[in-house]
Amino acid sequence: MPNWKRCSGGPSTKSVKDQTAATTRVKPVGGPADRFLDAIAERRSVYALTRKSSIPNERVVEIVQHAVLHTPTSFNSQSNRAVVLFGENHMRLWGIVAKSLKKILPPEQFEGTVGKVRSFQAGYLTILYFIDTKVVKELEEQYKTYAENFVPWAQQSSGMLQSNVWVALEKEGLGASLQHYSNLIEVEVKKVYNIPQEWSLISQQPVGVPAEGWKAPEKDFKPLEETVKVFH
Template sequence: MTMDTSVRDHFLAAVRQRRSFYGISDEAVVPDERIEEIIKEAVKHTPSSFNSQSARIVLLLKQEHKKFWNITTETLRKIVADPEQFKATQEKMNAFAAGYGTVLFFEDQTVIEGLQQQFASYKDNFPKWSAHSSGMHQFVVWTALETEGFGASLQHYNPLVDEEVKRTWGLPDSWSLIAQMPFGKPVAQPGEKTFKPLEERIKIFK
């Protein structure tokens, strides 16, 4: 099946425009139902090795979103004892909490362990392939949210917050937290993006 040219162009345009937005607000950009639809489409259609479908996502909106960043803030405060040194961290946490929502990306280790037992010759590869699939889920959700008018960034405060997150939202122990994506209405432009020469990054043989 040949894809329509306009669809291809739209996809690549979305890829080009995806950026890291750190200045975000909690103003609604689209209805919550649309955000939920994006998450469901991403989980259903993003590929995974052996069609394992090991990705798990938790969508936190509004006050639940702020609760996550409060947990992260207090966790980090216990590590950085000096209040002066913690100021920069506090500002960063406040910036994330100012958004509308956060997407938590997990991988279900029960699925991965099951594949390791079923296909022992690939045992060492399944955790790597799981990470690949999670990265694709992150990219799909990130790009889709930005096409709706949100700004987002990808954060990694795991494993520091893992246990508290599982307790707070009643998540299975087998869910391993991979990344966190705060998003909201952009209130500041992203920084300049630079590119290394493509000639150094791509080789083509015909």
């Protein structure tokens, strides 16, 4: 059964908030965007998931819908698509992944890999991210000067959508990661969930309350002098 109580003191990605904010604050200037910046810094890939949610299903759907509506797309083309899977639909998705891997991997390698898939299945829900290729093709035909750019622009927008949802879910006490089995499962996923053929599967995001005791691993950062250049 889902746990609708918002996490406060229980397992959550927020357990590393103070540590993360302290280690990633560039300099103590501060401003109205700090809460947003801290949320970005707190986001982590969580693989130890439980079949619990800190929020109602309706809230998850609201977050995904809001992010789809407001994530920018080139020419406001609105090429992003998302599918939210709860319950048996979530479980079935990772069963499809396991079945697809079993077809291509030798037994000994499959046994080592399927455990990871089961850890995703142990979560509460999965979000599938797609790009509507029909929209992209229409843009290519309408704006031929930019035709070669619309595919990468759509992919960039999808990345922004995935990040927006991920950060929002983290703020609600949920853990998540991004997985990429699309080339193995896309045909079966479209068949099982009645997905339009024009939708191209980009990634899969298993979500759930982090397991008790989970802690975010330390991250190493390259020197900002190497990664950001500033000209005044």
